[in-house]
Amino acid sequence: MEHRAHEVLDAAYREGVRYFDAARSYGRAEDFLASWLVSRGFKPGEVVVGSKWGYTYTADWTVDAERHEVKDHSLAALRRQYAESRARLGAHLSLYQIHSATFESGVLDDVAVLGTLAQMLDEGIRVGLSLSGPQQAAVLRRALEVRVDGRPVFSCVQATWNVLERSVGPALAEAHASGWGIILKEVVANGRLGPRDEHPALQPFRTLATEQNTRPDVLAMAAALAQPWASVVLSGAATVEQLSSHLRALSLPYTAPLDARLLGLVEAPQTYWATRSTLRWN
Structure with a gap:
C-alpha cells in the first residue's frame, strides 16, 4: 500500500502538484507521505505539506468497521496529535488544520486550544481549519474573527464546495479577500x-x-x-x-x-x- 501511495505521489509531482494533504485520522497517510518525502530527497519548503488534528483513526484497516474515526477537539488531543504529526513530517509540515471545525465541538471558543495554535505561528506553522456540514459558512465567518492577543490565528480554510453544494462560496470569497488560502475538498x-x-x-x-x-x-x-x-x-x-x-x-x-x-x-x-x-x- 505504501508503494502504491508513492506511485500516486510521484505522478502528482511530475504533473506539477505541489500541495500534499494528510490528517492524523487518514490511516497511515502521514507515514506514507513522510517516507515519500525522505526517499525522494525533498528539502523542507520544496513542496507544501498540510495535515490536520482533531480525529483519531480507529478502523484498523477494516472497511466495515463500526466507527472509522473519533472526533476530539480538546487541548490534550491537539498536543498529542501535533507531536505525532511533527514526529512524522518534521520540518516539512507547513500547514496544520483543525479537522472539521464546528460550533458543536466548541473549538473556536476554547481559549487554551486557540492559544496553543497561536504558538505554532511562532514556529513558522500556518494554522487553518477544515469545514464540514451545513453551517460551513457560519463557522468560517466566526473563524475570520478569531484573534489571540490581537493577532489572527487562522489564515487558511479547507471547505467542501462542488456543483451540488455551493453555499459556502460567498464566505470563501470573503476569506480570500482577507488574504486566506482557500482549499476545496x-x-x-x-x-x-x-x-x-x-x-x-x-x-x-x-x-x-x-x-x-x-x-x-x-x-x-x-x-x-x-x-x-x-x-x-x-x-x-x-x-x-x-x-x-x-x-x-x-x-x-x-x-x-x-x-x-x-x-x-x-x-x-x-x-x-x-x-x-x-x-x-x-
Whole structure:
C-alpha cells in the first residue's frame, strides 16, 4: 500500500502538484507521505505539506468497521496529535488544520486550544481549519474573527464546495479577500459526481460531461478550479489513473454558460449533507 501511495505521489509531482494533504485520522497517510518525502530527497519548503488534528483513526484497516474515526477537539488531543504529526513530517509540515471545525465541538471558543495554535505561528506553522456540514459558512465567518492577543490565528480554510453544494462560496470569497488560502475538498461529492454514479437525478450532469467530451469527475474538478477565490483543489485520487483523469480538468474550458446549466442541480445544504451521511464509507 505504501508503494502504491508513492506511485500516486510521484505522478502528482511530475504533473506539477505541489500541495500534499494528510490528517492524523487518514490511516497511515502521514507515514506514507513522510517516507515519500525522505526517499525522494525533498528539502523542507520544496513542496507544501498540510495535515490536520482533531480525529483519531480507529478502523484498523477494516472497511466495515463500526466507527472509522473519533472526533476530539480538546487541548490534550491537539498536543498529542501535533507531536505525532511533527514526529512524522518534521520540518516539512507547513500547514496544520483543525479537522472539521464546528460550533458543536466548541473549538473556536476554547481559549487554551486557540492559544496553543497561536504558538505554532511562532514556529513558522500556518494554522487553518477544515469545514464540514451545513453551517460551513457560519463557522468560517466566526473563524475570520478569531484573534489571540490581537493577532489572527487562522489564515487558511479547507471547505467542501462542488456543483451540488455551493453555499459556502460567498464566505470563501470573503476569506480570500482577507488574504486566506482557500482549499476545496470533496469536489466530486464523495463519488456522486464521479463516473460510477448512476443516480437519475444527476443524469443532466453526466449528459453535460458527455457533451464536453469528458468524464463527470473532470467536469466537477473543472468547476472547482474555475472559482476565482480557490487556491488549491484537492484531488483525493487513490490511483494514478484517477489522478490523470482529474488533471484533465486543467485544460477543460469552464464557462459561465456551462455553469448556468448546472445551477438546477444545486441542493439545499441540509439536503446535501443528509444525503452525504447515508453514503458508504468507501
